[in-house]
Amino acid sequence: MDVSSKIRAGRRWLAGPEPWPARRTAGECVLAAVLALLAAGTQELMGSAGPAQFATALAVAVLSLLRRRLPATVLVVSGGAAGELAGFGPLLIVAGWSAGRRIPGAGKVLAAFTASCVLNIVVGAASELPRFSPLSLVMFSTLYFLATTVVPGLASRYWTQRRTLLHALQEHNAQLLRERAMVAGQARLRERQRIAQDMHDSLGHQLALISVHTGALEVDPALTDRQREGVGVLRDASVAAMHELREVVGILRDGVERDDAAAAPGLPPVEDPRPAARGAAGIEGLVAAARAAGNAVELRCAGSRRPLAAAADHAAYRIVQEALTNAYKHAPGAAITVELRYEPDSLVVEIANGPAPADPGDVVSGGQGLTGLRERARLVGGMVHAGRTDGGGFRVAGVLPYGADGLGPGTGAAPLVDVEDDFRQQSPVVPLGNGGQVMDWTVVQRELAMSGGRGSRSSGVVLGCGIAVGALVLLLVAGGFGLFFLAGSAERGMIEPGDYEAVKVGTAEKEVRESLPNGDSFMTSGLRDKGPARPEGSECLVLASSEFGESLAAEPVFRFCFRDGKLIEKKSYDVVH
Structure with missing residues (x-):
């Protein structure tokens, strides 16, 4: 083993269970050097010089480096040495702070501090007993040890336990959030399965019946060509609706593959002569179907076609589908224009219709179509606007970004924000799961507020100031009693x-x-x-x-x-x- 390996092993041993980065190593070395200089200076003031002064400084430096690995031993040795040599006083303060937070168990902490205090008093009394009375030595040594060692130890232990408790609360809260998300996800999955089953059993059956009966009606020789063409349109629409229903059921079942043979109970599978393309490429099919139904629909395309992300592509299809459906219901017979504009950073989908030639009468509408379109566009970073035109018609326009699949290099496109949205809707969402820790910081902030601070640093400052004030008051009281005792004894x-x-x-x-x-x-x-x-x-x-x-x-x-x-x-x- 080379020298560098021995140095690294020694540093790991000194650090104990906590790793020492380079910054911590430098800080520990600087602290050991400062304590050694303080010890040497104090011993020089007390009349010590030469080898004894150097030995005291060296011992203080070594004990300072060992206090993390051997906190109880360093505390007891420092307490005993401080009773004889004043140079160990600063080290005793630091050793008390380290021992308070690093010795596990309240019993071990009490034993270590008691042993250090007793040893400090015994050694101090043995060296000063001829000059001072035993009562005065015990009183002053105890007060000195309480103020310089016990108070820092208690403060360090409280701060460490509070930090550990706060960390445990954060971990527990994160675990509760993850469990809550899992429970909610399971509940959503079960509900989606139930909805999918209901849709499959009811709507699938009805659509299959419509398809079968319109297919039989289409070959009826009593129908005229015009009627037969209309029945064919109905049959194609029912078949397309049935296939779209299967796709929706598959989505609700979270990726469960659809069973084309189970279109409806007791009915044979029906092949789709024109599968529904649920994207921008399927808009032409929507326009063709509308024309076949007798509506005047014009399709315009501008710009170079670009691929969209899957969600945005589907949103474009749904915008056109919903706008055409609304135009059929609210303005039957009006001319409709569908325009697709491929802009540099987004696809603009615009559907406009003129005023209705006649009163459409009572129209059955759920009232949630446009709301669903706005939400669908918002989820992909786009927006949808709907409103009446100056000529009395109606216009629906959607702006959809190309997304990661359609953005070219250097375009710098960014998600769009609807004017009706606010900035809170655009805040990032942190996923739950193993990918990262999730914290409900309201609990943490409430706990910190109860302790009198806005955060961990401010609360630590408040706690440190409170402990410092308490130690100062204790020293002042002890100093007052000491001065009174000294004055009477000197007299x-x-x-x-x-x-x-x-x-x-x-x-x-x-x-x-x-x-x-x-x-x-x-x-x-x-x-x-x-x-x-x-x-x-x-x-x-x-x-x-x-x-x-x-x-x-x-x-x-x-x-x-x-x-x-x-x-x-x-x-x-x-x-x-």
Whole structure:
């Protein structure tokens, strides 16, 4: 294994279950370097230098890189080391944040933080016990650990659990949407099957009867040629309608092939002498059939023919078919013009008829034909317009884009939008299924709004600010108690150099003790056994000076020794820690 492979394996091991991209690797290295510099600077302020300072910085950098892989171990080691070496303080904050989110299980988290806190207090007390009282050490160490380690750990764990919960809700919501779409699709399929069966059993039977009876009537010798021609038109129309019905039934059955032998129960199959071409190519057949029925229909074509997408091609056929049907019903006998214009980017289909020569009377109409045409054209990116002309006639015009099959390179054509539509109808539709994740973001936005934010980033900022404020309040409270405690303790163990000079040897012990503090303070707890030898048989009062010494390591001390009720000696000296 070469060096690069070992480096990659080591990086994967450090990253743990989460992959480390190059950006994360660089960020971790920069953070380790910053923590190492902070540790080195802190140790230098505390009087450490040389190999000890370098070893502390190196240990902090290594532990920083290991905190993702071994969060509990790094937390406990950092807590113990921070009790002795102040340079591990910044690392302890980062280790608390990482351990809060990476240690699985509340019990393990509690155990890791408790062990780190106890170790921090024990090591700190062992190093500072001669100078400070055990109660003060435990109180300040606990407050410090809570503010710098527990609060970041709780904040990190809450943020991680909230993000995990939100992701789980999104996944669950997407799964519900997919299941709902599947249920709706199954319901639609069953309904379409039922409709297809009803159409096949009822309309197919009736159309087959019409075809058979018109075929028998067509060969009746009693009919004139004109009548026989009309009956032939009816028979052809019924056969074409029957074949179109089979195609519609096949579509409703979602691709189930039609059974040409099952035109109607108990009837033989009927061959279609003129299969219906349900596209732009079949418009000529519609016009020919209309002419054969005695209508004056003119067909005009302009431009070079281009292929259309299947849906658009079928829409063009249906527009002409519906417009001709309306012209037959509402303006019987009027001249009809059908025009097909192949424009550079779309096919324009226009059907216009003149005013009706006579009152058509009561016309039975469903009223949904034009609405269906508009919807059909909208689905393929086109539009349909219908309205009366200036001469009293009626005009239906449709504009249909060629689509992916008919657009040439560089045409730059775009789907058309009907003026009656709005932009919401043109919004993209994300398909349901395995192709991509589908989210109902209203649920997510509602959940985020309940947390006080407009999105994940803003809510995270609000949460972070709240935790920061809480930690600041906790530190202020702890600092207030600490200052109050320090002020009282300093008053009992510290005097001014002038007070030391004012005390004279030989003064009565009672008078001296009344003028001086009693020395019961953590500031003097480690000073009593240090300094010059005491006079034999004497009892001494040791007090700290209110002034600083020549260095941070040297502390000025005043000592008053009493024997037989009098002050027999006073000394001023420095205690080096």
